[in-house]
Amino acid sequence: MKSILVSKILFSGRVISQLLIGVLVLGIGIIFETNDAKGKLYIDITSPSMRRISIAVPDFKYLGRKNEHSELGSKLAGIISNDFDLCGYFRPLDKGSFIEGPGAGITHDSINFKDWSVIGAELLLKAGYECIGQQLKVEARLFEVFSGNQVYGKRILGLVEQSRYLMHRLANEILFALTRHPGPFLTKIAFVGTSTGHKEIYLADYDGHNLKQITSHHTITLSPRFSPSGDRMIYTSFRDAGTVLFMYDMIKGETRKISDREGLNIAAAWRPNGKELALTLTISGNPDIYLIDTTGKIVKRLTRNWGIDVSPAFSPDGEKMAFVSNRSGSPQIYILDLRNERVERLTFEGSYNTSPAWSKLDRIAFAGSLDGRFDIYTISPDGRDLRSITQAEGNNEDPCWSPDGRYLAFSSNRTNGNYHIFISNADGENQRQVTFFARDQLSPSWAQQVK
Amino acid sequence: MKRNLVVATLVVFAFSSILLLSSCAKKQVITEEKEMEAPAPEVAKVEEEKPAVPAAKEEKMEEAKIERLKELEEAKKREAAIDEEKAWMERRAAKFEAEAIYFDFDKSFIKLEYRPVLQEKAAFLKDYPDMRVRIEGNCDERGTNEYNLALGERRGNSAKNFFISLGIAADRIETISYGEERPRALGHNEVSWSQNRRDDFVLVR
Numbered sequence: 309m310k311s312i313l314v315s316k317i318l319f320s321g322r323v324i325s326q327l328l329i330g331v332l333v334l335g336i337g338i339i340f341e342t343n344d345a346k347g348k349l350y351i352d353i354t355s356p357s358m359r360r361i362s363i364a365v366p367d368f369k370y371l372g373r374k375n376e377h378s379e380l381g382s383k384l385a386g387i388i389s390n391d392f393d394l395c396g397y398f399r400p401l402d403k404g405s406f407i408e409g410p411g412a413g414i415t416h417d418s419i420n421f422k423d424w425s426v427i428g429a430e431l432l433l434k435a436g437y438e439c440i441g442q443q444l445k446v447e448a449r450l451f452e453v454f455s456g457n458q459v460y461g462k463r464i465l466g467l468v469e470q471s472r473y474l475m476h477r478l479a480n481e482i483l484f485a486l487t488r489h490p491g492p493f494l495t496k497i498a499f500v501g502t503s504t505g506h507k508e509i510y511l512a513d514y515d516g517h518n519l520k521q522i523t524s525h526h527t528i529t530l531s532p533r534f535s536p537s538g539d540r541m542i543y544t545s546f547r548d549a550g551t552v553l554f555m556y557d558m559i560k561g562e563t564r565k566i567s568d569r570e571g572l573n574i575a576a577a578w579r580p581n582g583k584e585l586a587l588t589l590t591i592s593g594n595p596d597i598y599l600i601d602t603t604g605k606i607v608k609r610l611t612r613n614w615g616i617d618v619s620p621a622f623s624p625d626g627e628k629m630a631f632v633s634n635r636s637g638s639p640q641i642y643i644l645d646l647r648n649e650r651v652e653r654l655t656f657e658g659s660y661n662t663s664p665a666w667s668k669l670d671r672i673a674f675a676g677s678l679d680g681r682f683d684i685y686t687i688s689p690d691g692r693d694l695r696s697i698t699q700a701e702g703n704n705e706d707p708c709w710s711p712d713g714r715y716l717a718f719s720s721n722r723t724n725g726n727y728h729i730f731i732s733n734a735d736g737e738n739q740r741q742v743t744f745f746a747r748d749q750l751s752p753s754w755a756q757q758v759k
Numbered sequence: 760m761k762r763n764l765v766v767a768t769l770v771v772f773a774f775s776s777i778l779l780l781s782s783c784a785k786k787q788v789i790t791e792e793k794e795m796e797a798p799a800p801e802v803a804k805v806e807e808e809k810p811a812v813p814a815a816k817e818e819k820m821e822e823a824k825i826e827r828l829k830e831l832e833e834a835k836k837r838e839a840a841i842d843e844e845k846a847w848m849e850r851r852a853a854k855f856e857a858e859a860i861y862f863d864f865d866k867s868f869i870k871l872e873y874r875p876v877l878q879e880k881a882a883f884l885k886d887y888p889d890m891r892v893r894i895e896g897n898c899d900e901r902g903t904n905e906y907n908l909a910l911g912e913r914r915g916n917s918a919k920n921f922f923i924s925l926g927i928a929a930d931r932i933e934t935i936s937y938g939e940e941r942p943r944a945l946g947h948n949e950v951s952w953s954q955n956r957r958d959d960f961v962l963v964r
């Protein structure tokens with residue numbers, strides 16, 4: 309009788325621990341404890357001229373008894389500090405300027421806020437951590453330095469190997485607390501990489517970490533495009549007879565052939581409903597854009613022109629499509645209205661405008677050339693308000709938008725002649741290189757992380 | 760006694776005549792036998808001809824040999840001719856594959872100066888109806904690879920249509936575009952770019 313009881317307890321204990329592990333693996337190990345200064349909007353991200361808030365992120369303090377994973381103290385602070393930098397709303401202060409002594413803690417009473425105000429910090433993120441085996445516990449508090457008020461506080465529980473994910477999650481919540489908008493920290497960027505000598509598709513966190521090679525076709529693989537929900541990705545790869553459009557299932561890890569018609573099967577774009585794709589085929593003898601379903605069946609031919617029609621990109625409502633055509637003599641961007649099949653030219657400046665990308669916030673980014681070099685521009689779909697994003701820094705190509713439309717990613721060869729992925733705010737502010745891999749990284753596509 | 764001698768003589772005579780007669784009969788038989796063997800000379804003749812047979816054959820063999828030698832010589836000549844023709848074909852094939860045609864930036868029309876090159880290639884294709892050609896369209900690195908894939912496709916199709924206009928069957932021509940993915944020159948200037956805006960021609964045998 310006693311032994312049965314014991315085994316029952318053991319059993320239920322195991323179930324609980326399994327559930328706990330399951331929760332941890334899913335990365336939802338966030339326990340809430342907050343003391344926020346609620347209601348105050350610290351950063352208005354819709355403001356036209358946004359000032360970057362200076363923030364100090366000292367190394368996380370070890371809170372446990374034995375100092376396991378002592379390297380995490382600066383690593384965790386580094387990840388979240390980099391997030392603050394990349395998102396464009398903050399100016400993380402240089403660690404070398406910190407003057408706080410080692411005795412200070414992470415709670416209000418153990419912090420001398422003058423140590424931080426004197427170096428110009430407006431916000432201070434204080435955090436501590438503890439490791440129990442492979443488990444990681446982080447306690448974080450965000451203070452307004454001027455008043456000493458705690459703006460945000462949270463305890464996070466997860467696995468050590470998930471530390472990047474946990475920090476991105478923390479950053480996202482902090483940004484949400486300050487702006488009422490989630491940040492880009494839990495997004496992923498797919499791109500074409502040439503480090504193997506072939507062109508293959510790679511996947512990385514938005515900050516360039518956590519790299520994974522997706523394709524191994526050992527040939528030329530191009531144009532990755534995430535589905536609107538980020539669960540699938542289409543791309544074009546060469547086979548013996550030419551190009552083939554493939555679909556990669558991000559969750560199952562399976563690849564399926566979508567279109568391998570004679571000639572070109574290139575540069576597909578997702579319609580925002582996730583059920584249809586536009587791509588360029590040459591079955592008529594000329595490169596034209598067709599609408600196909602996700603099994604590859606042609607739904608409709610969208611362009612009928614003597615010239616080249618490529619690189620489709622749908623408007624957020626899916627009723628319009630930007631594309632590149634040389635029908636007027638040089639490559640320019642046009643917009644097709646799918647409801648009445650009317651086509652209007654969008655770009656007039658420059659002799660070569662290409663790669664349109666239509667944001668969720670209804671703005672079109674493209675790569676254009678005035679003097680032989682390529683730069684990124686954005687324009688309103690009605691043709692007004694043309695802005696240059698990059699200027700006089702190498703070639704800048706292949707723009708794409710973050711899922712929320714607040715950031716741009718593009719490839720640039722400005723640093724060393726090789727192309728790397730850069731991200732910036734939608735207005736071109738805060739351009740940051742996020743990939744540093746060998747050879748070239750090209751043609752980014754940006755998506756929400758799939759859970 | 761005299762009587763006995765006469766008798767003896769008679770007996771001897773008789774015997775000898777019998778003998779004689781019998782021998783005559785024998786002779787007759789022999790003659791008859793000989794007559795019976797009359798075809799024998801013919802047989803002999805045949806036998807006589809036997810030694811004559813190898814002589815005639817030698818003559819014929821000699822002729823055959825000559826014939827064969829002639830044939831061999833002719834075959835050799837033919838082979839040599841074929842070899843020569845093959846070598847000639849290979850030389851032409853090598854030239855066919857070595858000579859690319861080049862395009863202006865962002866253009867896919869065949870420039871006047873490359874028409875003779877394509878005409879020569881078309882003549883080659885007409886001479887060797889078993890051969891097929893794969894035209895590979897290429898671009899320089901400027902612009903997007905998506906646009907350049909389309910441009911390369913059009914460059915390939917320009918040459919294809921030119922061949923068709925010269926009477927080459929469409930099913931003997933395939934095209935593929937590599938866009939900007941297979942540059943021949945790796946520089947980032949017009950000298951390299953001009954070499955990369957091209958159609959390559961590959962024979963499919």
